[in-house]
Amino acid sequence: MLRLALLLCLVALPLRAEDIVLGLSSDRVRITATFEGSEILVFGAIKREAPIPEEPLDVVVAIAGPSKPLVVRRKERVLGIWANTDAVGIDSAPSFYAVATTGPMEQVLSNVEDLRHKVSIGRAIRSVGAPGNVADAQAFTEALIRIRRNNGAYQMLEGEVVLDEQTLFRTEIGLPANLTEGEYQTRIFLTRGGNVISQFETVIDVRKVGLERWLYTLSRQQPLAYGLLSLAIAIAAGWGASAAFRMLRQGG
Numbered sequence: 152m153l154r155l156a157l158l159l160c161l162v163a164l165p166l167r168a169e170d171i172v173l174g175l176s177s178d179r180v181r182i183t184a185t186f187e188g189s190e191i192l193v194f195g196a197i198k199r200e201a202p203i204p205e206e207p208l209d210v211v212v213a214i215a216g217p218s219k220p221l222v223v224r225r226k227e228r229v230l231g232i233w234a235n236t237d238a239v240g241i242d243s244a245p246s247f248y249a250v251a252t253t254g255p256m257e258q259v260l261s262n263v264e265d266l267r268h269k270v271s272i273g274r275a276i277r278s279v280g281a282p283g284n285v286a287d288a289q290a291f292t293e294a295l296i297r298i299r300r301n302n303g304a305y306q307m308l309e310g311e312v313v314l315d316e317q318t319l320f321r322t323e324i325g326l327p328a329n330l331t332e333g334e335y336q337t338r339i340f341l342t343r344g345g346n347v348i349s350q351f352e353t354v355i356d357v358r359k360v361g362l363e364r365w366l367y368t369l370s371r372q373q374p375l376a377y378g379l380l381s382l383a384i385a386i387a388a389g390w391g392a393s394a395a396f397r398m399l400r401q402g403g
Contacts, residue, residue: 168201169208171339171351180326180335180357188328191355193251194321197341203317204343209252209259210312210320211340213270214355216247217333223291239291243277246331248299251308251322261345268347270340272296272305303327330357 176192193212224238252259256271265271278292299305304327312322335355341348 168199169341169349170198171341171349172196172198173339173351173353175337175353175355180330180355189326191324191326192321193324193337193339194319195339195351196319197317199318206343208314208317209254209342210314211253211260211270211342212249212251212312212322212324213275213338213340214247214249214324215245215275215336215338216331216357217335218243218245220244221295223295225291225294237291239278239288241276241278241292241295244295245275246333247304247326247335248272248275249306249308249324251306251311251324253310253312253314253320255309256307259342259345260340260347264342264345264347268338268340268350270338272300272307302329304329326357332357 173193173195175194176190180189180191191214193214197208221241221244222238223241250256250270250272260270265274269275273292273296276292276295278288296305300307303325306324308322308324312320314320335357337353337355339351341350
C-alpha cells in the first residue's frame, strides 16, 4: 500500500518540461580600495524534456542587493530656508536592484506573477504603512526609486536579455562602485504569456578585501583607533602638502 501511495504521488506531480541551467561570469565580487564597479555576465540554457512549444519564451533576470529599512524625507522651502517636512519609513528596500528582460516588462511578466514573485523594482520595495498626516506616501517610494535609478543602484533593463533559438540566453548587468557588502540574490524566471513556468535562484557574494576590508573592520571593531589613524593621516597629508608648497615657492 505504501509503495502504491508513493507511486500515485509521483504520478500526480507535474512534469517540469523546461529547466534553467545557469552560468555566471563570476559568483564573487571583491571590493578593493580602487574598485570602480564591475559587470556580471549572466548566461545559461534551457533544458527541455519535450519539443519547444510554439508560444515564445521570455526570460527575466533579477539581482537584488541586501535590503534594509530607511526613512525618506521631503524637503520644502520654509521661510526661505530648505527644511525637512514630511517623512515616510520604508520597511525594506534593496541597496541594489536590477531587472533585465527579453522584452517589455508588462509583456513578459503579468501583474499577478509580478505580485507573487515581487520582480519589478516597485514590488521589491516593501512599505507597509505611512503616517496618517502624509497623504501621498507613494510619492516617497517613487522618489527613492528615481534617486537610485539616477545613480545606477536601481536598473530596469527591458530588452537587454538576448535569447537565441529559444534555448540560450545571456545578459550583462553593471554593478556600481558604491556596492553594499553582502549576498546578492540572483533570480532567473522563464515565462510564457506572462506566466512563470520555471525559476532558478543563486547568490553572488560581494565582500570587501585588502586595505578596504582592514579599514572597514577597524572602523567597526576599534572606532577610537580608526579615528586616531584618520586624524594622523589628515595631519600628515596637510604637512606634506604644506612642505611641498614651501619647496615650490623657494624653487621659484
